[in-house]
Amino acid sequence: MTDAKVAAKSFLVVRIGKVYDVSAKSYISQDPILEVDKVLQNFESCLFAKFGKKLNLNKIQELSDKTELHLVVVSNVDSRYVSKTYMIKKALNDITPGARNYPPYYQGKEGFIGTWFEVIHSSFQASLADLYVASSYKKLLTSMASSMSSFFFCKL
16 A cells, blocks of 8 residues: 555445334344444454445445545434444455355345445544535535435545
């Protein structure tokens, strides 16, 4: 990793909601951030899923080649944003059969997952107030308030 890459950070911010269990017709009470952290207690890395539309893996790889790429998971808890930052090791469209390093609430929902991210702990924790959307250079929090998008590519 070059010094320029260490200095340059980029962020994929993924907004998550409560996890709905279709078969039980109820929300799962687990906090997705805590569930990722539980997996990281037992495994070297955790697979985090972004449901829906697949992200452009070439764009993610390009960002990863040029910068230190982070995943910022954002959840709305009691009308306030809670977030945690992880390092992205790689992005995948599919996971290896038999993989176990992901939260259990993904089981049975693999067909709805567009992109998987292999993540590890990050010593750097991004402040949402300091992030800007890369395409518009608008503050992330302003963009999140006026957009239905589930993800944003951001810079400091």
